[in-house]
Amino acid sequence: MESSVVPEASVAPEPAAAPESSAVLPVVVDEVTVVEAPVVVAEPAAAVRKKRTLRVARPAPPASAIPVLEVEGLVKRFGQNTAVDHISLEVRTGSFFGVVGPNGAGKTTTLSIITGLLRPDEGRVRIHGIDAWADPLTAKRITGVLPDRLRLFDRLTGAQLLDYSGTLRGLDPRTVRARAADLVNAFGLEDAIDRLVADYSAGMTKKIALACAMIHSPRLLVLDEPFESVDPVSAANLTDILERYVAGGGTVVLSSHSMDLIERVCDSAAIVIAGRVLAQGALDEVRAGQTLEDRFVELAGGRKAAEGMEWLHSFSD
């Protein structure tokens, strides 16, 4: 389990527009540091990127907080390909934990093992102290899942799907109805709720799937790319719902390719590359004084120069 030491740094924000001359701007307040920084004119993009304010959405839960998810030495091989190569993670209660990594890094495979959708070759998963593979029923009772490739009973309406999910989780009909109404309202699905899920857009499908994952008020929500295909307004709404869930003592583990989103909402993160965790811990530890994106790119081996694609400029017409 690696993590890096955090330089206590808050740096200047991205200027909204390039100013004519150097000026002093009040800088967004970090919980730790307040600085004033000069705005430099006409900077290269990379320099501007580095000047983003490093803020944390909320402090990570203290070391004394009970771990709700403990993953030890997970290994998963598909033939010759080791998709997950001894991954260990610890997520504490009340954490908003982001998992980032390049395509094919093993995020979905790891989250699928955690949620009981895929059997590991080696390793252990404990959810709130319960061995998820020895006692899957108990573990699943306290877990809500938004899987990567949504396989929903899409010949049901949204209302029927919510009803089915609540009933499957052992809730009584009155509780299911009340919670379903709250969720439909929170996710803004009122107009679609009596239509077949098969006819939903990708974003609406994500929302109804997430509502189904939450209806039994799980302790842990594991969400694979929850914001993919979701419009910005809905994403903000969704973030709000998840933040309230975390503020109320819930724990979220999500994967995303949006570094901005992870930095905005998560207090902790793990960077997974080629099936291994290269950094994890509180967000500031993981990004080590850089933006999460820069740290991610650094750990992933840097940006690739786009060479050898000259043909792309010889337009076919």
Ligand SMILES: Nc1ncnc2c1ncn2[C@@H]1O[C@H](COP(=O)(O)OP(=O)(O)OP(=O)(O)O)[C@@H](O)[C@H]1O
């Ligand atoms: N069912 C499967 N059979 C064979 N190989 C698989 C299977 N599922 C995943 N893999 C392989 O395991 C590796 C990790 O895949 P995984 O889907 O976990 O990556 P990921 O980090 O979620 O990627 P992305 O960001 O693109 O969704 C990849 O090389 C992938 O091809």
